[in-house]
Each structure stands twice: as structure tokens, then as C-alpha cells.
Amino acid sequence: MSESQIIERTPQATTIKTGGNGQKLTIPNNLPVLPIRNIVVFPGTVMPLNVGRQKSKNLLDEVMPGEKLIGVVTQKNPDVEDPQMPDLNSVGVAATILKLFKLPDGNQSIIVHGMTRFRLLELTQTDPFAIGKIEVLEDVLTPGPSLDALLASVRQQANRVIELSPNTPDEAQQVLNSITNPSGLADFLAANLQADAVEKQRMLEELDVEKRLRMIAARLATQLDVLELQNKIQSQVKENIDKSQRRYYLQEQLKAIRKELGEGDAAAAGEVEQLREKLEAAKLPANVMKEADRELSRLEAIPSASPEYGVIRTYLQILSELPWSIMTDDKLDLAEARKILDRDHFDLDKVKRRIIEYLAVRKLKPEGGGAILCFLGPPGVGKTSLGKSIAEAMGRNFVRVALGGVRDEADIRGHRRTYIGSMPGRIISELRKVGTRNPVMMLDEIDKMSSDFRGDPASAMLEVLDPAQNHTFTDHYLDVPFDLSKVLFIATANTMDTVPGPLRDRMEVIEIPGYTNADKLDIAKRYLVPRQLEANGLTTKNATFKDSALKEIIESYTREAGVRNLERSIGSVARAIAAEVVGGRTEKVPVDPSYVLKVLGPPRFEPELAQRTSVPGVATGMAYTPFGGEILFIEATRMPGKGAITLTGQIGDVMKESATAAFSLVRSRAEELGIDPELLANSDIHIHVPAGAVPKDGPSAGVAMFIALTSLLLNRPVKHDVAMTGEITLRGLVLPIGGLKEKTLAAKRAGIKQVIVPKRNEKDLIDIPQEVRDTLKFNFVSTVDEAMALALGAAKKRPSPVPKRKPARAGK
Numbered sequence: 115m116s117e118s119q120i121i122e123r124t125p126q127a128t129t130i131k132t133g134g135n136g137q138k139l140t141i142p143n144n145l146p147v148l149p150i151r152n153i154v155v156f157p158g159t160v161m162p163l164n165v166g167r168q169k170s171k172n173l174l175d176e177v178m179p180g181e182k183l184i185g186v187v188t189q190k191n192p193d194v195e196d197p198q199m200p201d202l203n204s205v206g207v208a209a210t211i212l213k214l215f216k217l218p219d220g221n222q223s224i225i226v227h228g229m230t231r232f233r234l235l236e237l238t239q240t241d242p243f244a245i246g247k248i249e250v251l252e253d254v255l256t257p258g259p260s261l262d263a264l265l266a267s268v269r270q271q272a273n274r275v276i277e278l279s280p281n282t283p284d285e286a287q288q289v290l291n292s293i294t295n296p297s298g299l300a301d302f303l304a305a306n307l308q309a310d311a312v313e314k315q316r317m318l319e320e321l322d323v324e325k326r327l328r329m330i331a332a333r334l335a336t337q338l339d340v341l342e343l344q345n346k347i348q349s350q351v352k353e354n355i356d357k358s359q360r361r362y363y364l365q366e367q368l369k370a371i372r373k374e375l376g377e378g379d380a381a382a383a384g385e386v387e388q389l390r391e392k393l394e395a396a397k398l399p400a401n402v403m404k405e406a407d408r409e410l411s412r413l414e415a416i417p418s419a420s421p422e423y424g425v426i427r428t429y430l431q432i433l434s435e436l437p438w439s440i441m442t443d444d445k446l447d448l449a450e451a452r453k454i455l456d457r458d459h460f461d462l463d464k465v466k467r468r469i470i471e472y473l474a475v476r477k478l479k480p481e482g483g484g485a486i487l488c489f490l491g492p493p494g495v496g497k498t499s500l501g502k503s504i505a506e507a508m509g510r511n512f513v514r515v516a517l518g519g520v521r522d523e524a525d526i527r528g529h530r531r532t533y534i535g536s537m538p539g540r541i542i543s544e545l546r547k548v549g550t551r552n553p554v555m556m557l558d559e560i561d562k563m564s565s566d567f568r569g570d571p572a573s574a575m576l577e578v579l580d581p582a583q584n585h586t587f588t589d590h591y592l593d594v595p596f597d598l599s600k601v602l603f604i605a606t607a608n609t610m611d612t613v614p615g616p617l618r619d620r621m622e623v624i625e626i627p628g629y630t631n632a633d634k635l636d637i638a639k640r641y642l643v644p645r646q647l648e649a650n651g652l653t654t655k656n657a658t659f660k661d662s663a664l665k666e667i668i669e670s671y672t673r674e675a676g677v678r679n680l681e682r683s684i685g686s687v688a689r690a691i692a693a694e695v696v697g698g699r700t701e702k703v704p705v706d707p708s709y710v711l712k713v714l715g716p717p718r719f720e721p722e723l724a725q726r727t728s729v730p731g732v733a734t735g736m737a738y739t740p741f742g743g744e745i746l747f748i749e750a751t752r753m754p755g756k757g758a759i760t761l762t763g764q765i766g767d768v769m770k771e772s773a774t775a776a777f778s779l780v781r782s783r784a785e786e787l788g789i790d791p792e793l794l795a796n797s798d799i800h801i802h803v804p805a806g807a808v809p810k811d812g813p814s815a816g817v818a819m820f821i822a823l824t825s826l827l828l829n830r831p832v833k834h835d836v837a838m839t840g841e842i843t844l845r846g847l848v849l850p851i852g853g854l855k856e857k858t859l860a861a862k863r864a865g866i867k868q869v870i871v872p873k874r875n876e877k878d879l880i881d882i883p884q885e886v887r888d889t890l891k892f893n894f895v896s897t898v899d900e901a902m903a904l905a906l907g908a909a910k911k912r913p914s915p916v917p918k919r920k921p922a923r924a925g926k
Contacts, residue, residue: 642680836866
């Protein structure tokens with residue numbers, strides 16, 4: 115490697131000494147300049163250059179017959195075809211041309227040997243080629259321990275790079291180790307670094323050798339990191355390939371051995387390979403793949419005629435078909451989600467707002483577990499369809515798991531593979547069908563699960579619905595964990611009374627109340643009528659439903675919290691219209707109340723409230739059932755007796771206790787209420803709650819039972835348009851109750867004008883629809899005395915007292 119040293123400067127030229135033999139070279143101060151692109155020539159290096167521009171060819175024609183000495187300068191912008199002084203870097207290299215090649219396409223190629231750096235001061239000529247005025251530069255070298263350490267470090271880095279570079283010639287290390295001069299080593303390494311022209315030009319312009327070496331050391335460190343990482347990756351790939359090849363060779367040998375032993379089964383071997391490919395394509399977690407490999411090894415060792423072969427094959431097929439890594443991308447456009455919910459469901463603003471909030475949280479924190487929702491409400495209010503709308507709004511698949519009647523824990527967790535015909539549980543089976551690991555899963559009728567000697571499915575659901583545990587849910591059949599944390603679980607229930615406390619604690623309950631008659635009318639006009647017309651092959655040209663007809667169906671043919679029976683009745687009318695159209699009718703059918711009567715027959719529900727409460731001893735109560743709110747009649751009558759009380763109507767223990775408390779309260783306040791104590795002592799009381807086939811329970815009928823008893827004993831009828839609810843105490847206090855919204859909706863449907871409710875339930879008035887608040891008068895009471903004053907009408911003619919029974923005479 116050459117090293118230059120300036121010996122003499124004159125106005126015409128600069129003489130330098132090159133190499134270790136003291137050879138002198140005179141460089142004129144006006145030197146032909148060859149502009150080059152995307153490459154930097156360093157002193158002491160030999161490099162090929164392509165020459166294609168005409169001015170560059172002119173330069174070669176001029177210098178080749180002479181001393182063959184030129185100045186090589188890199189352009190700043192390689193796109194400039196005719197570079198001028200501002201387009202050239204200020205530092206270049208004086209080089210001698212060792213050889214010239216003329217190429218078939220007319221271009222030329224030269225091999226140059228860099229001699230020394232120079233600074234380009236100006237271009238004194240640009241045509242027919244460039245000539246520049248130059249100043250030869252000399253390196254700055256400060257010997258010392260710092261430079262020696264740096265040289266050793268750079269040399270070590272360079273040797274390591276050469277070792278890791280596969281395409282480096284073998285003699286590169288020999289050349290590197292033979293260079294002892296710091297400046298020569300720096301230029302040799304700079305010329306061979308993997309760096310762009312801009313970075314190499316900065317190294318060329320740096321005259322301080324130690325600084326130049328530090329720049330090279332930093333670049334070598336980066337290049338070394340990349341090479342070591344590439345080498346590591348290549349080693350890993352080679353190791354994996356070697357393992358795969360070794361496995362393949364061993365498998366082929368095993369097949370050949372089995373074939374020689376007469377145990378070969380080509381079909382079974384092909385099936386095993388197909389299963390292996392499917393399992394690898396499914397991208398199973400490492401622990402699951404380990405189990406699958408173990409079962410595959412067992413499958414290979416078992417004859418295909420063995421019963422266990424089919425069990426293992428089925429297990430591996432199910433394992434490969436589960437969506438271990440398949441997910442759909444969530445669409446979390448809140449405006450679009452609101453639009454879908456409004457399109458599919460009427461009203462339910464509170465529910466929709468909660469769903470939008472849930473989607474907003476998922477958008478801000480996609481990896482969060484989120485809440486597990488439970489829609490609670492009577493049948494027919496749209497719980498299941500809400501789940502479908504959520505799935506559509508999020509862009510996820512929807513799957514429904516019906517839990518009604520499930521009483522075996524294995525339905526949730528699956529059967530162990532030791533049993534014949536065992537299969538995974540409902541959760542894993544539905545995920546296998548839906549094909550993604552993040553669907554919206556509707557757990558329908560979660561309150562209808564029960565338990566028996568086979569286990570408690572509700573206890574199995576605890577792990578499924580616990581975000582802290584369900585990421586490692588283990589089905590008994592799979593016997594490996596499956597991550598359920600990406601599934602959005604939505605449960606539905608009609609009542610929470612039958613749901614165990616720990617399971618209820620894992621869900622966020624969102625109540626979906628029943629609809630008012632006005633709500634049902636809007637739902638029928640917007641959704642039900644168009645849907646039933648389409649379902650029965652009709653259009654608006656065939657029929658039109660008047661509001662009066664829909665009101666007639668709502669009030670006289672259906673009495674429910676939801677709209678399921680309403681849609682069924684509209685469907686019956688639509689089918690009758692379809693029959694007329696097929697029979698030849700061409701004009702539009704106007705559906706009015708008379709047409710409804712003709713198709714659906716006599717009304718099923720009539721307003722008999724006034725007749726039922728026109729006699730003393732009958733009070734109207736309000737009840738809450740899993741199917742929504744209802745009104746019920748408490749009937750009381752008396753007969754000669756000894757002061758006993760009889761309760762009928764299939765009422766539960768709590769309701770019986772309420773009746774006993776009401777009777778005790780009446781007896782304790784007989785004189786205060788104006789009731790003849792003798793009448794109480796000589797009468798038996800019978801309390802009956804009609805609809806005896808329907809089970810009834812709960813403490814909220816206490817007020818109604820007390821009013822029915824006082825109405826009977828005071829001979830004062832209860833106002834026919836008043837309904838009441840509330841629990842009572844022996845002190846005469848009225849305690850709060852639940853389900854006020856559903857109860858008042860039922861009262862409005864039945865034609866009630868005013869209701870008596872506990873004072874402590876006044877806070878629940880905000881949840882009741884404005885339409886109900888506008889039509890019902892709410893009376894809030896704290897004691898039974900206030901309830902009596904509001905409920906009882908004027909006294910009727912008092913009946914004759916019950917005569918005392920004479921004691922029987924003993925016979926003579």
C-alpha cells in the first residue's frame with residue numbers, strides 16, 4: 115500500500131515520494147479532471163472506472179499518449195451530465211491510468227491507481243475536457259498509544275468482517291495484515307467499506323488519520339452487527355433445515371423397514387402426512403404442537419385397523435381445524451355501529467349507549483379484556499338480535515350457543531377421550547364451526563341451565579366468563595389450553611334469580627325492559643309489517659296496515675312485554691292477504707280492525723278490570739315475572755268459622771308469609787280500622803290469587819293483600835282503576851320493591867289509571883318511559899294507612915253480622 119509524502123512545491127508542480135522505495139512523482143498544479151459518479155477513489159487503491167461521456171473520452175485521448183496522470187473527482191449530484199465547479203466535491207485523488215479497455219458499445223473502461231489527495235481550487239478549462247487548478251494535500255499523523263490502540267481495534271474488526279463475509283477473497287486478510295502504515299490502512303478500509311458515496315467522500319476529505327480511523331471503526335461496527343445477525347439467522351435456518359431433513363430421512367427409513375416387515379400401510383402414512391401439514395398450517399402454540407407431535411408419533415406406530423387409530427385421528431383433525439391463529443379485523447366505527455343498532459332496533463337508548471361505550475373502549479384499548487355483557491329482559495324484546503347487530507357493527511362472525519336445558523358439565527367442557535364417541539364441549543365446537551378465535555358468542559338463555567348428578571354446567575361457565583382465566587380454558591377433550599380472551603361473550607337471560615351468584619358476579623347485566631303500546635305500534639310499522647310482507651311474498655302494493663288495525667292487534671290479541679306474538683299475529687294477517695292475492699284479488703287490501711277480526715277471530719283479551727273489582731274484597735296487584743310485568747287480582751272472602759286463614763292460587767312461601775303478615779296487621783288494628791272484632795273472631799278468611807296454574811311468589815303483593823282484606827271486612831270496594839305494589843311490615847310500613855318499570859308497563863297495558871307504589875321507589879321514576887308517566891298517576895306511600903285512603907271507595911251497605919254458633923246439647 116503506497117504512502118505519499120510532499121518533497122517540493124513549485125508554482126508549476128508538486129513533487130511527492132510514493133511507496134517505501136522512495137520513488138518520486140511530479141504532479142502538475144494544472145491537472146486534467148475526470149468527474150465520476152457514485153464512487154470514490156482513495157490513495158493507494160486500484161479501481162476500475164467506466165467512461166461514457168464524450169468529454170471524458172476526449173480527456174483519455176489526450177493523456178494516454180503522455181504520462182497518463184489525471185485528477186479523479188466525485189460529483190455531488192450523479193444526475194448532472196456536464197458538471198461544473200459547483201457540481202464537484204472539493205477534494206479528489208490524483209491517479210495514474212494503468213490500463214484502458216475499449217468496449218463494443220463504444221464506451222471505455224480504465225483501471226486507475228490512486229496516488230495522493232488534492233484540493234480542487236478552480237476549473238481553468240471545461241472544453242474539450244476539464245482541467246483544474248489543484249493543491250496537493252498531505253495527511254496529518256500524530257503517533258502515540260491512542261493511535262496504536264485504534265489501529266489494533268480497527269484491524270481486529272476488519273478481520274472479523276472478512277471472516278463473516280462469504281464473498282471476500284481469501285487473500286484479503288493477507289493484504290490487510292501486510293499494511294503497516296496508518297494512513298494506508300485507513301484508505302484501504304475506506305475504499306472497501308459498505309457505505310454510500312457521501313460517507314466515503316467525508317472520509318476522503320478527513321486529513322487527520324486518527325479521526326479518519328475512528329469514522330471507519332464506527333462504520334465497521336455497524337457492518338459487523340449486521341453480518342453477525344445475518345450469520346445467526348442463516349445458522350438457525352440451516353439448523354431447522356437439517357432437523358427437517360433428518361426427520362424426513364428417518365421417516366423414509368421407518369417406512370422402508372415397515373414395508374419389509376409387512377406392516378406397511380401407504381394410505382395411513384399419507385393420512386399422517388396430511389394431518390402433519392394441516393397442523394403446521396394451523397400455527398398451533400408451541401405447547402399444543404408438542405402434544406400434537408406426540409399424538410402423531412403414536413398414530414404412526416398404531417396399525418390403521420386398531421380402534422385407537424380412529425380416536426387419535428379424529429382428535430388431531432379437530433385440533434387442526436380450530437382457529438388457533440385466525441382472527442377477523444375489528445371495525446370500530448362508532449357512527450356506523452350506532453347506525454346499525456338504530457336500523458335493527460327501536461328505542462333502547464340506554465342499551466345502545468352502553469354498547470357504543472363498550473366499542474369505544476375496545477377502540478382505545480384493543481388488547482383489553484373488556485366486560486362480559488348479559489342482556490336481561492322478557493322474551494321478544496330483541497336480546498338475541500342485539501348480539502347479531504353488535505357482531506355486524508364490529509365486523510366479527512356471530513355464533514349462538516343455546517344453553518336452555520343444559521344440565522351436563524360435559525356440554526361446556528367436553529368429554530374426556532377415554533369415552534367412546536367423546537367430543538369437545540359446546541364452546542370449542544362452535545369456535546371450530548365459526549372458524550375465527552374472536553367471534554361474538556351469544557350464550558342464549560343462560561338462566562335456563564340446571565344441574566344433576568352429571569355435574570353443574572354453571573360452574574364450568576365460571577372459567578369461560580372470567581377474563582382472568584379464560585385465556586387458558588382447557589376443554590376435557592382437547593386437554594390443552596385454548597385462548598378464549600379474544601371472544602366477545604354476550605349472555606341473555608329472562609331472570610337472574612336462577613343464575614348462581616358467582617356466575618352473575620362475572621357479568622355486567624344490562625336490563626332490556628318491555629315495550630309500551632306506543633313503542634309496539636312504532637316497531638310494528640317500521641320493522642314487523644315490512645318483514646312479514648316480504649316473508650309472505652307481498653309488497654305495499656298488495657296491502658296496507660292501518661294504525662287502528664295494529665292497535666287492535668296489540669290491545670286485543672297480544673298481551674306481552676316483547677313483540678314476538680305481535681309479529682306472529684301480523685304474519686297470520688299477511689298470510690290471509692297472500693291467499694286472497696293468489697285467489698285473484700288485484701286491488702290493495704286495507705287492513706283495518708274489521709279485517710283483523712275476520713282473520714284472527716274474537717279478541718283474546720278484554721278489559722274486565724272494572725267488573726273484577728266492583729265487589730269488596732278484590733284488589734289489583736302488580737307482579738314482575740321473567741316474561742315481563744303482569745297485573746294480578748287478590749281476592750278475599752269470608753265464611754263462618756274460628757278466625758282461620760286459607761291461601762290458594764299456587765303461591766310460594768314468601769307470598770304466603772306476606773298474606774299472613776297482612777292478616778295479622780288487620781287483626782291488630784281492627785278497632786282502629788273500624789272492623790268489628792267479633793266479626794273477625796267468628797269468620798274464616800280465604801285469600802285466592804286467580805290463574806291458579808301459574809306459580810306466584812314474592813313479597814311485593816303485601817299491600818294488595820292488606821287492601822283486599824280491609825276492603826272485605828269494611829265492605830268498601832277497591833277503586834277499579836287503581837293497582838298497587840309494595841311489601842308491608844307488622845308495623846304498617848310499606849317497603850320498596852323491584853321491577854317497577856315492568857309492573858307499571860303492565861298496568862298501563864291493562865287500562866289502569868293510577869298506581870300505589872312505595873315512597874322509597876320514587877327514585878326509580880326516571881327509568882319509566884315518559885309516555886307511562888304522562889298517562890299513569892303515581893301515588894307514593896310510606897304506610898298502609900296512606901294506601902287505604904287512596905285505594906278504598908265509599909262504604910256499601912254493611913252485611914248482617916255472622917251469628918254465633920250455639921253449643922250442641924249433650925243428649926240425655
